[in-house]
Amino acid sequence: xxxxxxxxxxxxxxxxxxxxxxxxxxxxxxxxxxxxxxxxxxxxxxxxxxxxxxxxxxxxxxxxxxxxxxxxxxxxxxxxxxxxxxxxxxxxxxxxxxxxxxxxxxxxxxxxxxxxxxxxxxxxxxxxxxxxxxxxxxxxxxxxxxxxxxxxxxxxxxxxxxxxxxxxxxxxxxxxxxxxxxxxxxxxxxxxxxxxxxxxxxxxxxxxxxxxxxxxxxxxxxxxxxxxxxxxxxxxxxxxxxxxxxxxxxxxxxxxxxxxxxxxxxxxxxxxxxxxxxxxxxxxxxxxxxxxxxxxx
Amino acid sequence: xxxxxxxxxxxxxxxxxxxxxxxxxxxxxxxxxxxxxxxxxxxxxxxxxxxxxxxxxxxxxxxxxxxxxxxxxxxxxxxxxxxxxxxxxxxxxxxxxxxxxxxxxxxxxxxxxxxxxxxxxxxxxxxxxxxxxxxxxxxxxxxxxxxxxxxxxxxxxxxxxxxxxxxxxxxxxxxxxxxxxxxxxxxxxxxxxxxxxxxxxxxxxxxxxxxxxxxxxxxxxxxxxxxxxxxxxxxxxxx
Numbered sequence: 001x002x003x004x005x006x007x008x009x010x011x012x013x014x015x016x017x018x019x020x021x022x023x024x025x026x027x028x029x030x031x032x033x034x035x036x037x038x039x040x041x042x043x044x045x046x047x048x049x050x051x052x053x054x055x056x057x058x059x060x061x062x063x064x065x066x067x068x069x070x071x072x073x074x075x076x077x078x079x080x081x082x083x084x085x086x087x088x089x090x091x092x093x094x095x096x097x098x099x100x101x102x103x104x105x106x107x108x109x110x111x112x113x114x115x116x117x118x119x120x121x122x123x124x125x126x127x128x129x130x131x132x133x134x135x136x137x138x139x140x141x142x143x144x145x146x147x148x149x150x151x152x153x154x155x156x157x158x159x160x161x162x163x164x165x166x167x168x169x170x171x172x173x174x175x176x177x178x179x180x181x182x183x184x185x186x187x188x189x190x191x192x193x194x195x196x197x198x199x200x201x202x203x204x205x206x207x208x209x210x211x212x213x214x215x216x217x218x219x220x221x222x223x224x225x226x227x228x229x230x231x232x233x234x235x236x237x238x239x240x241x242x243x244x245x246x247x248x249x250x251x252x253x254x255x256x257x258x259x260x261x262x263x264x265x266x267x268x269x270x271x272x273x274x275x276x277x278x279x280x281x282x283x284x285x286x287x288x289x290x291x292x293x294x295x296x297x
Numbered sequence: 298x299x300x301x302x303x304x305x306x307x308x309x310x311x312x313x314x315x316x317x318x319x320x321x322x323x324x325x326x327x328x329x330x331x332x333x334x335x336x337x338x339x340x341x342x343x344x345x346x347x348x349x350x351x352x353x354x355x356x357x358x359x360x361x362x363x364x365x366x367x368x369x370x371x372x373x374x375x376x377x378x379x380x381x382x383x384x385x386x387x388x389x390x391x392x393x394x395x396x397x398x399x400x401x402x403x404x405x406x407x408x409x410x411x412x413x414x415x416x417x418x419x420x421x422x423x424x425x426x427x428x429x430x431x432x433x434x435x436x437x438x439x440x441x442x443x444x445x446x447x448x449x450x451x452x453x454x455x456x457x458x459x460x461x462x463x464x465x466x467x468x469x470x471x472x473x474x475x476x477x478x479x480x481x482x483x484x485x486x487x488x489x490x491x492x493x494x495x496x497x498x499x500x501x502x503x504x505x506x507x508x509x510x511x512x513x514x515x516x517x518x519x520x521x522x523x524x525x526x527x528x529x530x531x532x533x534x535x536x
Contacts, residue, residue, distance in 0.1 A: 020436055040436040048460035051425045058429020064436060086426055089416050091408050
């Protein structure tokens with residue numbers, strides 16, 4: 001997905017004079033060609049992430065549409081006060097595009113894992129959060145974000161579904177309709193594992209490539225004909241991040257919710273992405289056991 | 298109020314002078330602990346708004362305007378007084394300073410006050426925002442507007458400033474200007490002097506008496522081709 005981010009953003013720089021990309025060395029070599037064509041709109045501030053976000057805010061105040069990019073740990077967590085004050089508090093819009101997510105480079109260890117990025121942004125007003133599950137979706141969502149004016153976070157990952165889905169930015173997509181059983185919301189790149197896990201299990205599956213705003217109407221519609229409101233959310237970041245949004249959506253009816261995702265505890269293991277997905281219980285076999293064991297008969 | 302002869306000659310209800318700022322500041326109460334910090338910036342703010350910045354209430358939204366970013370948001374009474382003196386806000390608003398429904402907080406909010414370019418209060422945000430503003434103007438071919446950022450010598454402790462100083466020097470951001478109010482309030486001081494930390498990053502620098510309007514004007518308007526410009530305005534120590 002990072003390659004698609006680079007090619008899409010390079011095209012956006014050609015198409016829209018409002019667009020500027022702001023980097024902190026990460027992925028900079030991918031923009032060498034774009035920097036030669038647009039030296040004033042491809043900005044690499046070096047390994048300075050407070051400045052990365054501060055300069056992004058300033059670019060927006062000057063009338064540009066900035067796209068800032070680095071690893072999620074250094075884009076959201078390290079300069080979090082800049083995200084809060086230099087963007088939101090100034091009333092400035094921007095697109096933040098992260099790479100590596102929660103477990104994309106496990107051999108890199110905890111310093112390069114950011115499972116709390118979406119939860120942190122949830123503490124701030126006004127953020128749209130896209131979690132594409134395929135490079136084609138990443139391109140669609142990135143173009144949608146660049147054309148908008150507000151605050152948008154695009155969370156890219158090495159984990160990917162086999163095929164892109166016909167998504168609409170901001171909406172959940174129904175990919176499987178059950179006659180009963182739980183409604184399972186799969187966020188971004190976990191969709192394939194969720195569908196494999198639920199093979200032969202009666203359940204509705206909603207696909208969320210945009211998770212904020214949370215598509216309340218889609219969840220309510222999926223539950224409309226069910227006597228019980230059992231909701232599972234499977235997210236490729238901190239478990240339970242979207243649980244409050246399910247509770248808010250269903251405040252007027254009794255419901256149960258199971259939030260599955262990355263555990264809060266550090267694993268303190270290296271290895272591969274697949275091993276970490278399994279260690280967090282997000283592989284198909286673990287998901288099947290956890291969801292069917294929780295669902296009411 | 299008693300007018301001296303000199304005041305009487307220059308006074309006009311719509312164009313207050315420097316000598317009227319004290320009266321405007323006295324309309325604000327409730328931030329006594331910020332008092333000394335407020336007045337440390339008064340002369341610098343006046344010279345900038347009276348003689349240097351090309352921005353008026355009428356051009357406050359114009360893309361060609363000069364931008365002034367008050368990074369050191371603490372003690373904004375001098376800033377509000379100057380904005381009132383220059384017609385950006387009504388002098389009557391000063392009486393509401395800090396109240397629930399007032400646009401004038403003890404730290405400024407750009408979304409509430411006409412002419413205020415950034416919301417500040419947390420230290421170390423203005424210079425990075427100024428870097429981005431200068432980059433954004435340049436990217437749109439707006440090579441004339443100047444960007445000015447006011448910071449304090451103690452504010453310089455924040456590491457985010459040093460990210461911005463190093464990058465702006467390397468990038469040769471000529472339209473970026475910083476004025477550092479030096480009232481010697483940084484706990485550990487600045488070895489080698491404040492200006493040297495800008496100079497080694499490639500900035501043009503000048504250190505002047507922060508109460509001398511003529512010296513400030515000369516420092517603010519000194520040419521600095523190809524480099525950002527830092528003015529260290531030294532005032533009496535805070536303590």
